[in-house]
Amino acid sequence: MSEPRIGVLVMSYGTPASLDEIESYYTHIRRGNPPTPEMLADLTGRYEAIVGGVFPLRENTDAQVAGLQAALEQIEPGRYTCYQGLKHAQPYIEDGVARMAADGIREAVGIVLAPHYSTMSVGSYIKRAREAAEQQGIAMRFVEEYHLHPKLIAALTDRIRAGLAKFGDETPVGEIKVLFSAHSLPERILEMGDPYPQQLLATSAAIAEAAGVTNWQFTWQSAGRTREPWLGPDILDTLQEVRTAGAERVLIAPIGFVSDHLEVLYDIDIEAKDIAAKLGMQLERSAMLNTDPLYMETLAESVLAAEERG
Ligand code: FEC
DSSP: OOOOOEEEEEEEOOOOSSGGGHHHHHHHHTTTOOOOHHHHHHHHHHHHHHOSSSOHHHHHHHHHHHHHHHHHHHHSTTTEEEEEEESSSSSBHHHHHHHHHHTTOOEEEEEESOSSOOTTTHHHHHHHHHHHHHHHTOEEEEOOOOTTOHHHHHHHHHHHHHHHHTTOTTSOGGGEEEEEEEEOOBGGGTTTTOSHHHHHHHHHHHHHHHHTOOSEEEEEEOOOSSSSOBOSOBHHHHHHHHHHTTOOEEEEEOTTOOSOSHHHHTIIIIIIHHHHHHHTOEEEEOOOOTTOHHHHHHHHHHHHHHHHHO
C-alpha cells in the first residue's frame, strides 16, 4: 500500500482580489476595525499606483505554491500536496486546513512565505493553522524560520550582485551603500525577546559577506499607521541620513519579503525612489525572489526537515 499523502499548508499575507475588496481586506488587517475614509483612500491610491488589473501578490503567491509543489515532486514524487492559506484574504489559513481535511489529509507541514520568525508575523500564522488543524484532527508540524538556509542566502546574494551591477562596472562596490530592509513591527516585540531583528541582521550579514559588501546597514520599512511606536529607523529617514553622510548611490535589498507586492512596488519603487531623487541620489532595488529555483528548493528542503524532525 502506498504511504498516505502529506499536506503542505503554504501560508502568505494575502491581497485583495479587486479594488472593491480593499476595504474588507483593510478591515481584516485591522482586526475587524474598518479604516477611516482617509485611510481607505490612501491605501486605494497606493494599490492603484501598482495594480495593472492584477494584484501582484496574488499571482506571485499562486506561482510560489505551484513552484513548491513542483520542487517537492522532484524530491519525493506523489508524497506531498500543497494547499494555500492566506492571513488576510481568501482562501484563509482556516480554509486551507479545511481543504486538506476534506481531501483526507491526516498529517501536514505548515510553512510561511516569510523567512524570519516573529511572534507577530510567522507566529500568528502558525497559531491560526495549529488551532484549525486541531479542530480538523490533522497532525501538523511547522517550519518556523529559514532565514539562514544556504540556498536562500545564495539566491539573495545573486540578487545583490545583480543589483550592484546596475551602478555600472566603473563604480567601486564600496561606493554603493547597501540598505537591507524588512517590514517594521511595533517596538513592543523587543520586550517579548522576539528573534525577528536578530534574524534579519543575521541574513543581512551572511549575504553581505558572500557578496563582498562592507558598506551596508539594516533599516526598517512600511511601518503600520497606528499610534504605538514602531521599530526604526525608517527607510525614508535612513535615506536622508546616508545622503547627509555623503552617499550618492544606494541599493535597497528588501530581504524580509519574498515577492513583488505593495510594500516593495510602492514603498520602495515609488515612495523611496521619489525621496532619493529629491536628495540627488541614484537608488536601485535588488530583485525579489518570486519563484527563484533556489528559493523553491529552500522551501521544499525546509518542509522535509520539519517532517523528519517529527
Ligand atoms: O501586496 C499586497 O497586497 C500586500 C502587501 C503586504 C505585505 C505585508 C507584509 C507584512 N505585514 C506585516 C505586518 C503588518 C502589521 C500591520 C500591517 C498593515 C498592513 C497594511 C497593508 C499591508 N500591511 Fe502588512 N503587509 C502588506 C500590506 N502589516 C496594506 C495596512 C495599511 C498600512 O499600514 O499600510 C498593522 C496592522 C494594524 O493596523 O494593527 C503589524 C509583516 C509583514 C511581513 C511578513 C509577512 O509577509 O507576513 C510582519 C506583503
